[in-house]
Amino acid sequence: MKIENLREAYGKELLAVAREDSRVVALDADLCGSTMTIFMEKEMPERFFEMGIAEQNMVSVAAGLSLSGKIPFVNSFSVFAAGQPYNQIRQGVALPNLNVRIIGSSCGLSDAGDGATHQSVEDIAIMRAIPNMAVIVPVDAEETRKVVRASLQHQGPIYIRITRSLLPALTNRHTEFKIGKMLCLAEGLDITVFATGIMVFKALQAREILSKKGISVRVINVSTIKPLNIEEIFKYTKGVKGIVTAEEHSIIGGLGSAVVEALCDMKIPIKIVGIQDQFGQSAGTHEELLEYYGLTAQSIIEKVEALL
Amino acid sequence: MENNKIKELERKAKIIREGILNCIGIDKKGHLGGSMSSADLVTALYFYKMRINPENPDDPERDRFILSKGHSVLAQYAALSELGYFSKSELKRTKEFGSFLQGHPEVRTPGIEANTGSLGQGLSIGVGMALAAKLDSKNYRVYVILGDGELCEGQIWEAITCASFYNLDNLVAIVDYNQMQASGPIKERYNTGDIKAKFEAFGWKAWEIDGHNMTDIIVALDKTEQVKNFPSAIIAYTIKGKGVSFAENNYSFHNNSLTQEQYEQACKDIASI
Numbered sequence: 209m210k211i212e213n214l215r216e217a218y219g220k221e222l223l224a225v226a227r228e229d230s231r232v233v234a235l236d237a238d239l240c241g242s243t244m245t246i247f248m249e250k251e252m253p254e255r256f257f258e259m260g261i262a263e264q265n266m267v268s269v270a271a272g273l274s275l276s277g278k279i280p281f282v283n284s285f286s287v288f289a290a291g292q293p294y295n296q297i298r299q300g301v302a303l304p305n306l307n308v309r310i311i312g313s314s315c316g317l318s319d320a321g322d323g324a325t326h327q328s329v330e331d332i333a334i335m336r337a338i339p340n341m342a343v344i345v346p347v348d349a350e351e352t353r354k355v356v357r358a359s360l361q362h363q364g365p366i367y368i369r370i371t372r373s374l375l376p377a378l379t380n381r382h383t384e385f386k387i388g389k390m391l392c393l394a395e396g397l398d399i400t401v402f403a404t405g406i407m408v409f410k411a412l413q414a415r416e417i418l419s420k421k422g423i424s425v426r427v428i429n430v431s432t433i434k435p436l437n438i439e440e441i442f443k444y445t446k447g448v449k450g451i452v453t454a455e456e457h458s459i460i461g462g463l464g465s466a467v468v469e470a471l472c473d474m475k476i477p478i479k480i481v482g483i484q485d486q487f488g489q490s491a492g493t494h495e496e497l498l499e500y501y502g503l504t505a506q507s508i509i510e511k512v513e514a515l516l
Numbered sequence: 517m518e519n520n521k522i523k524e525l526e527r528k529a530k531i532i533r534e535g536i537l538n539c540i541g542i543d544k545k546g547h548l549g550g551s552m553s554s555a556d557l558v559t560a561l562y563f564y565k566m567r568i569n570p571e572n573p574d575d576p577e578r579d580r581f582i583l584s585k586g587h588s589v590l591a592q593y594a595a596l597s598e599l600g601y602f603s604k605s606e607l608k609r610t611k612e613f614g615s616f617l618q619g620h621p622e623v624r625t626p627g628i629e630a631n632t633g634s635l636g637q638g639l640s641i642g643v644g645m646a647l648a649a650k651l652d653s654k655n656y657r658v659y660v661i662l663g664d665g666e667l668c669e670g671q672i673w674e675a676i677t678c679a680s681f682y683n684l685d686n687l688v689a690i691v692d693y694n695q696m697q698a699s700g701p702i703k704e705r706y707n708t709g710d711i712k713a714k715f716e717a718f719g720w721k722a723w724e725i726d727g728h729n730m731t732d733i734i735v736a737l738d739k740t741e742q743v744k745n746f747p748s749a750i751i752a753y754t755i756k757g758k759g760v761s762f763a764e765n766n767y768s769f770h771n772n773s774l775t776q777e778q779y780e781q782a783c784k785d786i787a788s789i
Contacts, residue, residue, distance in 0.1 A: 233651070257647065260681075265640045265674035272644020275623070275630060276652075277576070280644075296671070299634045300641060304623045 210377040212349035214370050215313060219244025221353040222281055223251055229360060233273055235259050235266050236283045242372075243283040243313040267293035270308045271300035279307050279360060285319065286312025286369055290331035297365070302340045305364045310335075315345075316405065316456035317488045317497040318372035327488030327497075328369075333461020335367040336434045342366040342387065343434040345405040348378045351431060354385035362387055369405065371456075373494045376409050378429070388432045390440045396426035399512045400444045400451055404430045404463045407454035407481065407503060414508035425512060433463050441470045450515030454481040456503050479511035525730045526789075528598070529559040533759050533786045535594025539610040539617070542779045546611070549769045551590040553694040553727070553754040554661055558583075560733040561659055561690075562595040570600045573626055579656050580645050582630045584638020585663030585692060586620040587771065592628070593617050601627035636669025638662065639689055643679050646687040646747075657686045657741075665697035667708045673718070679747040680719030687747045688740045689715075692727065694756040698770045715749040727752025761785045 226232040226248055235257045240246045249256040259266035263284055270280035282289065289312045290297070301308045312331055319326040335343050344359075344366060346352040352370065359366050366387075378393060379385075393408065394415055403411040408429045415425040428444050430436075445451060451471065453464040464480030471478060483501050491497045498504060532555045540546030562568070566579040583592050590610065597604045602616075602625070609615040616625050620633025630641045642660040649656050666672065679687050691711055695702050702708065715722040721743050725732040733752065740748035756770070757763030760782045774782060 254651065257682075259678065260674075262671075262674035262678070264637075264671040265643070265678055268637045268640030268671065268675070269644035269647065269678065271630065271637075272641040272646075273648050274644075275641070276645050276648030278648055278651075295634050296637055296640075299631055300637050304631045 211374045212377055213374050214346060214349050214352045215242070215244045215372065217349035217352045218311070218356060218370055219247045221356040223247040225357055225360060226252060226255060229279070231277060231279045232281065232360070233257065233278045234281045234283060235270055237261050237263050237266050237288065239284055239313070243311060245283050263288050263292040264296050267296040267310070268300045271306055274306040274308050279309065281309045281311055283311045283313060285326055286315040286328040286331045287326055289313070290328065290335050290367060294334060298338055301365045302338045305340045307363065308365050309359050310365065310367045312367060312369045314372040315369040316371060317501065318494050320491045320494045320497055323490035324487040329458045329483050329486070329488060330461065331369065332433060332457050332463070333465070336461060336466065340364050341434065342432065343369070344387065344432050345369045347405065347408045347429045347431055348375050350377060350379045350381060350383065351385060355431070358385060358387050371406055373406065375406060378408060388435050388437050390437055390444070391429040391431070392426065392444065393429050394427040396424040397447070398424045398449055399515055400426045400428060400448045401454060401508060401512070402428050402430050402451065402463065402467050403454040404433060406456050410503070410505045411454055411508055413505035414512065417505065417509055418512055423512060423516065430463055433466055436466050436470055438470050441467060445471060445474065445476060450477040450479070452479045452481060452508060452511045452515070454508055456498070458483045458485055460485055477515050479515060481507045481511055522730050525559060525564055528563045529556050529730070530786060530789050531598055532559050532591055532594040533789070535597060535607055536590040537779065537782055537786065538607040539590040539593055540774060541608060542776050543773050544611065545771055545773045546590060547587040547771045548760065548763055549696065549756040549767065550585060550588040550663060550692065550694065552758045552760060552763065553756045554585070554588045554692040555591045555758065556728050556730060556733060557661060557690055557692060557752055558591040558595050560730060560737060562599060564734050565737045566659065567656070570627070573601060577654060577656055580629050580642070580658045582632065582638045582642050582658070582660045583621055584632050584660050585635065585666050586633035586638070588692070589621045592621065596627040635663065635666040636671040639672055639675035640678070642687055643675050643682070643684060646679070646684040647682060649686050657688065659688045659690065661690045661692055664691055664693045664695060664702055664708065664711070667691070667711065668706055676715065676718045676720065683745045684747045685744050688737070688750065689747065690750045690752055692754050693751050694754040696756040696765065696767050698767065700767050712751050719746065720749045721746045722749040722751060724751045724753065727754035728758055759786050759789055
């Protein structure tokens with residue numbers, strides 16, 4: 209399986225769409241070498257704005273650019289992109305429903321070494337709670353490129369969460385992508401796993417192991433966490449014995465919460481794999497942290513088995 | 517500027533103050549103090565300086581005005597209705613359920629350029645618009661009115677730094693320096709010090725003026741157009757509640773209601789200006 213860099217895919221696709229669409233501009237808060245807006249800065253410096261380490265100003269400047277017809281991509285680590293300028297996003301961007309794209313890079317625990325201050329466990333919850341805001345977590349490099357491209361056609365603000373870790377390619381250029389559409393990566397009859405981001409691959413690993421035990425699991429990639437496609441949630445819930453959700457995010461307010469909200473009138477058991485209301489911490493590798501916080505194929509297997 | 521043009525602008529300012537009272541009405545809360553203090557500044561922008569076209573509110577060449585101290589929006593509503601962006605009869609519905617004249621500025625109201633109200637954000641939005649003008653080689657200018665209490669917000673100083681870094685000579689910040697915040701005089705509550713010196717230290721051109729003297733205001737606005745490579749700041753000394761005898765320099769009318777008697781007195785005061 210091909211392992212790819214999502215940040216690089218993002219940065220290169222941003223440049224590609226900027227070449228085609230003069231409305232696209234990028235803003236960064238001194239992290240262009242990490243968020244990968246550096247590709248854009250190098251080729252079209254006039255449409256790249258270094259905003260310094262001032263995320264609140266950066267978001268409101270993006271609002272001003274958007275109100276002037278631009279499509280600004282605002283870049284920082286997810287914890288700074290979604291956290292520091294919360295009210296700037298809320299009042300200046302989401303309330304007037306502006307076409308600002310907020311890129312939360314190095315999301316979740318993926319900036320392993322830098323520890324809790326640089327790891328976002330609650331960014332999806334914060335962004336999801338803001339009216340008008342769409343929340344998208346691309347599953348691989350190919351989907352990242354499609355999200356960037358599709359975002360140009362979307363009316364309203366989008367928060368896009370991008371991991372620092374390399375991830376296996378689960379889709380290809382022929383795979384259909386639409387904002388608000390889920391992707392069934394593997395069929396199954398007993399349990400449906402709704403997963404997002406890095407946990408999609410873990411869900412597929414869990415499915416392999418469970419299939420050897422005679423348990424049939426369907427794996428759905430939920431890249432658009434908001435607006436959540438309720439019809440598809442119902443469709444993939446119908447006929448199975450239970451639901452498992454999996455995300456690299458707090459169990460409070462993320463994908464699991466969204467699915468539970470959608471299914472609250474249904475008599476179906478649901479288990480959530482996520483971070484148990486804790487902050488992150490430093491570690492040598494991202495994998496170590498995923499293991500510690502129970503974001504593993506094994507955790508998904510245990511939840512599936514508990515439902516049967 | 518000819519004397520009769522100044523007189524005409526002063527007459528407009530009076531209409532704006534009447535409009536503010538119209539928005540507040542009787543026994544309804546409204547931000548009287550800050551709206552009255554910024555009324556002359558708002559008048560000079562809308563009726564003298566800015567190139568705008570109420571017939572075509574989205575004209576890409578129009579000058580932009582952002583009221584960063586969004587609570588003073590009553591002055592802006594009064595000006596926009598006077599210019600014909602919407603009917604004057606809407607003013608009395610300000611802040612009512614279903615009205616498009618919300619308690620703070622929203623872009624869904626014709627003529628409003630940005631959502632403000634949570635303080636500290638408007639100057640940054642203005643920076644974004646000014647950057648867009650440079651990028652598109654357009655000549656429009658961006659005017660932002662800030663409150664003095666609002667200058668406590670750290671984001672304001674991020675925006676001030678950013679504007680000078682990008683040499684935004686198409687951006688003008690006007691501080692409605694009424695020296696009175698919601699809970700008292702800034703000197704007693706939270707004094708942000710020598711504002712002009714601070715703007716200058718951050719690389720802006722800055723002037724201090726009497727924010728109720730129409731000649732002062734338009735001379736300063738004209739000066740900002742001569743500045744190249746630097747953003748401009750006008751520190752306009754104003755009086756909170758200006759024009760309403762019992763509300764002048766009285767912070768209890770930052771956001772308060774008027775009784776029938778107070779309303780009538782306020783109307784008399786404005787009429788006698």
